[in-house]
Amino acid sequence: MLKTRLNFAIIAVLFAAQAALAATPAPKADAAQKQELSGFAAKDMPYDKGEAVLLTWPSGPADVPGASYQVLASSGGAWQTAAELQFPADTKLAADFELPFWAWDRRAQAHAVQVELPGLFPDFKLGDEYKFKVKYVNGKVTAESPEAQAAPRPNLFNLARLNNLVLLVLITVVFFWTVSHAKRKGGLFIRRIAGLDAIDEAIGRATEMGRPIFYSTGIGGMSGVPTIASTAILSEVAKKVASYDTQLKVPHYDPIVMTVCKEVVKQAYTEMERQDSYRDDTNFFVSQDQFSYAAAVDGMIHREKPAACFFIGYFMAESLLLAEVGATTGAIQIAGTDQESQLPFFFTSCDYTLIGEELYAAGAYLSKEPMIQSTLKVQDFGKAFVMVSVAGGSLLLMAGTWFKWEPLVTAIRQIFKAY
């Protein structure tokens, strides 16, 4: 952060020369003038991992078109520079830094240059001190700053992400409050979600028809939140399947997801006291290639004509390939994904689609456990917060624009931006 006001100082003679150059057509063409550039400072680059240095020096009337700066760095030996460290004099200002107002003073009338040291010095070592200087060139007029030293060091907190952290803390506090509230009181009203209510209908239909149920978790890995949400729904589906003694088939794209789902389904059968009905080949690996997976699952759906298909998790282009084949077999289809680009395909090909956060609410909705259900309240608080923020932020932005109060507009924009 630029807390100290730096005094711009290309010596008065330099400005005089500048003015003279601009005013007179040809002042002593071969008389080179070398001056000193003051106010130059080097310090550790804030909010980085410790590989960069921040150089600052005052900007001023000498930063005219045609003039340029060159930054030089040294680890003790020869001076080094790079193409990005030579730039026009009216660029690389403090105001150009993409950092929020609470972490950076964009109003400072200064140049600010971030120098990435590993790019300049292949033998860069954390903690070593480096020397820097800057040269000003405008035709025959040149100026050079005194040397400044700085040692980069890693920073323990990225202050630019403070807004994000505050929001996270807020959500976490609400999260624990709702969980403790659920423990004490329980009883939470949850609106009906048609797609999830239809699960019973789909499984009942499969039982009556004596046909299997297909459940696909998509092509996401276990680290993906939609896949985790999908395993929670699979657990509830498997419990119902176990109680109805219907056949469940879960083809997998990812072997890790398969391993997790095996445990989930096994546990569901155990909870329903139907271990005897559990089959180890309920979950099976198909392929780790998107279209091979789609082709194989399409083939199985086409041949086995399931009574119900669940497509819940992370889906891309294979969403339509799977859902459309399922639709042609007449199966009840329930889908849900976090990929908004695939939702239209599911809307048109499936009977029920879980939209947006319904995917994440489904596990809680089906589990009926007060602790898990209470977290739905956090989602509601989150949505309320977003609504208030959107409305309040829009009003403030409009007010700021109307009254031409630029700092307010900038502040609002930066508060709601991810850094």
Place this chain on the structure above:
Amino acid sequence: MTLIKKHIPLAICFIVGLLTLSTYYIPTKASENYIEVMNKWENIMAGFAFLLGLFSLFFSHYNKMKRKVDGWGYSLFVFVGFFAMVIPSVLSHGRQMVGPDLTGLGWGYRFLFNALSGTMFSVLAFYIVSTAYRAFRIKSAQAGVLFVAALIVIVGKVPLGQMIWETVLGWTHVGVTDIVQWLMDVPVVAGKRGILMGLAIGGIVTALKIVFGIERQYMGKD
């Protein structure tokens, strides 16, 4: 047993969850190294898990063939396809090209695998038509709005449609491309953002549930 099956996994999940979260706010080299190590571990585990997947695949199809279930012949193709790719790749030491020539693996990849993947992808075009037909059946007022919006977008994106619009509705001095742009920029983006915001909040809450051990169905519960 509870310690191994419940407490230790929950503790690992909690610690790793918090550490991973903190790397977003702590910009040190240690954070970067931690993420790198975790990614490496994920890859190593995925490698072992892939073996499990392969066994599962072979086991399931071998059983189908053994029991001669309906369509067991397809299971045979799993083994044929597997060896048709693995044997050439072993013989060509995993290389697809030797100089300008394709190896057996390269040939199989280019002329079998790519062709089959391309075929599956191109099937999408036909499915989109049948899906669009189903979507455009006007059963309600909302479906009517959807149909009109979609029709305008289709007309506006095709040169022939633009010509027809100019001929029929040119007197209105409203360009179809402007309407399409407005539809894509305003109602479409508004809907998308609504869904995205819900998803983002749902994702955060799900992550918190897992980190703090409230949601544990992914590890087979208690």
